[in-house]
Amino acid sequence: MTELLNLKVEANIDALEDIERNANYTVNVDTASLRSYIAKTQQTIAETDKGQHYSEKLRKNLAAAQRLLAMVHEADGSNATAHLRERWEQADTGRLYGQGYSLQCMTQEVRHAALGVCHKYDFKACAFALMAGLAHSIDPTLKLGATLDYITNRAKIRERIATQTGISVALVKVIFTALGFGAELKNNTHNAIRGALAKAARMQHDSEERLDREIYNNLGAVEFARLVGNDTFGYIYGELHQINATILKYFDGDYFEIGGNAYNATHPKTGKKRNSRQKLAFVYQAMESSAMLQFAELAEQEPLLTTHDCIYFKQKLSDDQIKYISWALQQRFRYLCFEHEKIYPITTQVHYGSRFTDEIKADRQHKEVIAQQEQIAINHASSKRWVMQMTKKALTDAEYEEQRREQFMRDVGIAEYNVGNTDDEVTELCEATEEQ
Numbered sequence: 001m002t003e004l005l006n007l008k009v010e011a012n013i014d015a016l017e018d019i020e021r022n023a024n025y026t027v028n029v030d031t032a033s034l035r036s037y038i039a040k041t042q043q044t045i046a047e048t049d050k051g052q053h054y055s056e057k058l059r060k061n062l063a064a065a066q067r068l069l070a071m072v073h074e075a076d077g078s079n080a081t082a083h084l085r086e087r088w089e090q091a092d093t094g095r096l097y098g099q100g101y102s103l104q105c106m107t108q109e110v111r112h113a114a115l116g117v118c119h120k121y122d123f124k125a126c127a128f129a130l131m132a133g134l135a136h137s138i139d140p141t142l143k144l145g146a147t148l149d150y151i152t153n154r155a156k157i158r159e160r161i162a163t164q165t166g167i168s169v170a171l172v173k174v175i176f177t178a179l180g181f182g183a184e185l186k187n188n189t190h191n192a193i194r195g196a197l198a199k200a201a202r203m204q205h206d207s208e209e210r211l212d213r214e215i216y217n218n219l220g221a222v223e224f225a226r227l228v229g230n231d232t233f234g235y236i237y238g239e240l241h242q243i244n245a246t247i248l249k250y251f252d253g254d255y256f257e258i259g260g261n262a263y264n265a266t267h268p269k270t271g272k273k274r275n276s277r278q279k280l281a282f283v284y285q286a287m288e289s290s291a292m293l294q295f296a297e298l299a300e301q302e303p304l305l306t307t308h309d310c311i312y313f314k315q316k317l318s319d320d321q322i323k324y325i326s327w328a329l330q331q332r333f334r335y336l337c338f339e340h341e342k343i344y345p346i347t348t349q350v351h352y353g354s355r356f357t358d359e360i361k362a363d364r365q366h367k368e369v370i371a372q373q374e375q376i377a378i379n380h381a382s383s384k385r386w387v388m389q390m391t392k393k394a395l396t397d398a399e400y401e402e403q404r405r406e407q408f409m410r411d412v413g414i415a416e417y418n419v420g421n422t423d424d425e426v427t428e429l430c431e432a433t434e435e436q
Helices: 002-021 031-047 052-071 108-115 126-138 145-165 169-180 192-202 213-218 221-228 231-250 276-299 319-332 349-394 397-411 423-435
Strands: 025-028 083-086 088-090 096-098 118-123 255-258 261-264 310-313 338-343
Touching: 002 083, 031 052, 031 108, 031 349, 052 083, 052 108, 118 276, 126 145, 126 169, 126 231, 126 276, 145 169, 145 221, 145 231, 169 192, 169 231, 192 221, 221 231, 231 276, 255 276, 261 276, 276 310, 276 319, 319 338
Parallel strands: none
Antiparallel strands: 025 083, 088 096, 118 310, 118 338, 255 261
């Protein structure tokens, strides 16, 4: 056992050294945030009573965070802040994949801890939006109401399906992600959707309790039947089949290009011919990488990190930027939208307050500006009143009243009125105006 553990440690060290030697990308990290996350996770592990699976997840996240912290490089001549050196590879779809211990591959909790307080822009139901937009551009007669409703209201629809089927919201989200990648509905535990349901059902059982093989193999079958019989899910699934069939019919050849990324019927890594699902995956990923690249260019800000369907920035984009980016993206990708989330990493209570430093500073500056503007307005009003008072005192009462009467006549639109007209002349002019 000791020899096996030593081999595993050596393998990890070799992997880390390989990344360092072949690094071609840097990611800025917040070491204070990462250390605080490690401390908080250690504290939670010691105090939690949520069960084995939760504790196991925490330990895996803790190990990943500690490994990342060990890989951090302090600021140097090539980078002004602490950073990670990573090795990224680009697929023929244009997608960038972080290799090894890349932040892109980490769980959200660890990734956010490393990035610190930042802003995340996430494409909404990305696969559904991109593929539905492409299918509609090919065949505008397609009826895709359920899919478009899901793109706009996916959270509510997931909750509805979860309530109706007894499947957790988190698992429904996993199922829709699998659908977006072309998963079929097959009552087979090797199938992505059926397998996810089975795995979730098994996690409800005590791992030390041995189940009969037939019972074990049928775990998740009841939930799968409820899912298949759900009308809301069925409408979306049916439309997705129409979308995929339309796209495959249009791209029926072995060679085509999307966003400058050329499709080859032979997969460059495996050397095998791509099947229809792999062709659909190429189409989706090529559009996705093209949209992500366009987003990053329009933002005019260096991203902290890009994943496959979201992008992180240190500073929040302005409202004008968001409007323009949304408009520009939808010129090419009809139904593609994105949403913003400010990221606050998990942290200790001691570090908690510092997460809001930027907001507190911005709020203080905003209040100072408002106070300055109010003072300017008060000074302006005081000056105006002083001038009016001085002007009034410089005139006799009769002159002042005459001036007010002249201004009144101008305001009511009697253009013929001239300074010096008598009261009788003014009355005649008013009567003449009314008759007209």
